[in-house]
Amino acid sequence: MWWNLSHPIKAVETYGVSEFFHREFGNLSTSFNKAQFMPNIGIHTIGNGMKYVKLSEYYHYHGVKFPKIKAIGFTFSYHLMNEILENGTYDKVNVDPISDLYIFNPLGILLFSIPGFQKFWAETLHLSDWSLQPMFNPLTGTIENCGDQFMIRYFRGKKQNWALFSYYGVDNIFGFSLPVSWREGGNISIGAGACVNRLHESREEIARIMLPELDYEMGFFYDINQSLMSSLIITGPRYFNVRLNIYPGLIHFRNLQPSFYIAAGESDGFILGINLKRYASGLHYNFHR
Secondary structure, three states: OHHHHHOHHHHHHHHOHHHHHHHHHOOOOOOHHHOOHHHHHHHHHHHHHHHHHHHHHHHHHOOOOOHHHHHHHHHHHHHHHHHHHHHOOOOOEOOHHHHHHHHHHHHHHHHOOOHHHHHHHHHHOOOEEOOOOOEEEOOOOEEEOOOOEEEEEEEOOOOOOOEEEEEEEOEEEEEEEEEOOOOOOEEEEEEEEEEEEEEEEEEOOOEEEEEEEEEEEEEEEEEEOOEEEEEEEEEEOOOOEEEEEEOOOOOOEOOEOOEEEEEEEOOOEEEEEEEEOOEEEEEEEOOOO
16 A cells, blocks of 8 residues: 555556546446445545544644644544555555545545635534444454444424434435434434445456445434434345444433443344443454354
8 A cells, every 4th residue: 555655646547547537536327336436525525624623623622732733644644544454465556545645635624624614514514423433342352333424414494393314424324303302402313325334356457446335224313412322223134233322421320421332233243332431342242153
């Protein structure tokens, strides 16, 4: 991967300039195998841009020097780590990290540096970070329940008694949101869509393409003032699976606000994760193997 990032022009020329723009920037194909541009826009441009703003504001609030520079460094670092994991031991042309790290991530930062652009996504579409809760599994030495997830919600009419809803990332769910009567600012969201269960390599002589393996899914969500409190996602029929996330703030026990991750099915096996404030732990048993 380091060769690709240090020789981006050569890598793109070897891969094919027209093919690079076709797959990474957009096309009219209905095939998901040619939809690499969709996460580039939704995750690396919109999602990463929003996270950059949130981090820079967080650093500024806590008196950290150079908050914007440090926010850029942090977001770049974790996306770089993700690209390293995705690339693995592959040692030929891979243009995916080039488009992500050199084009779409910086584009998101530039766009979200414009106040009007920020305001549109914050106040009109209510863009929020609804990412998963990473849990360390001491039995396998792996990290479970990882993934960037984002939510957008568009309220219809002045009464705002319902809204169009989208939850996207690895899971891509579309539906609607309804305010609840028992909690001010509370909403229940329901939707259906598709998730990426696996990524498959399509290798050519000098390059490779990562192709998604999709499955259907339904999702149920509860949030308070756009802060996700719980989610239940059911996938199938390729891999029947159920995942429940309960986030900090929903359950109060003395001075603790524990969160939980529970998954069961053909994809995850059985996983139980518990997060007590700053510490996360998980127990994992694959009963289907």
